[in-house]
Amino acid sequence: DQQVKQNSPSLSVQEGRISILNCDYTNSMFDYFLWYKKYPAEGPTFLISISSIKDKNEDGRFTVFLNKSAKHLSLHIVPSQPGDSAVYFCAASRIHTPLVFGKGTRLSVIA
């Protein structure tokens, strides 16, 4: 059973607009959530994270929102740039257990 779900396999956004990537999880024991970005032929790279004690974390153009009651998190990218085109993975963890990844969402930012 998938514990971390990214229900949108792909998303297209115009340059300069907001990109919103969504992620749902089923395990209420998860206490830390991360977003990774992956370009073709490269390994995933860490983008931003959030602890379950927070509901928002911001880093430049990237903001992650966590809604614990809905078991939902989202990544906002504002403004979107062509270089943001990549696959984005949501991941979740709880203490002493490995990260669990979603299947990823391919973001295409169109100039």
Place this chain on the structure above:
Amino acid sequence: NAGVTQTPKFQVLKTGQSMTLQCAQDMNHEYMSWYRQDPGMGLRLIHYSVGAGITDQGEVPNGYNVSRSTTEDFPLRLLSAAPSQTSVYFCASSYSIGTGYSYEQYFGPGTRLTVT
């Protein structure tokens, strides 16, 4: 720091052959793991290690063996390759998995394996 390195970058095997994918990190990370990425399946955990001499199975461990004799190295062995093991393999490392350190994992560049 080189970070996480993986060799080889590409490999083609015939069914039944064995091989070892190499992974090394120079960040003194305790935790290392292996993932495979398949189209539409995301990143699935194969095996992981919380320190030298300690390994455990992930979500998809069948057909793979690991060992961790040093902090730096975490090789993944395919005992008898099958076409279902055609995939891109990523090694990752981090300081720990939840003893007060960051959960952030650093990934290697990947090994693309094809089994014919």
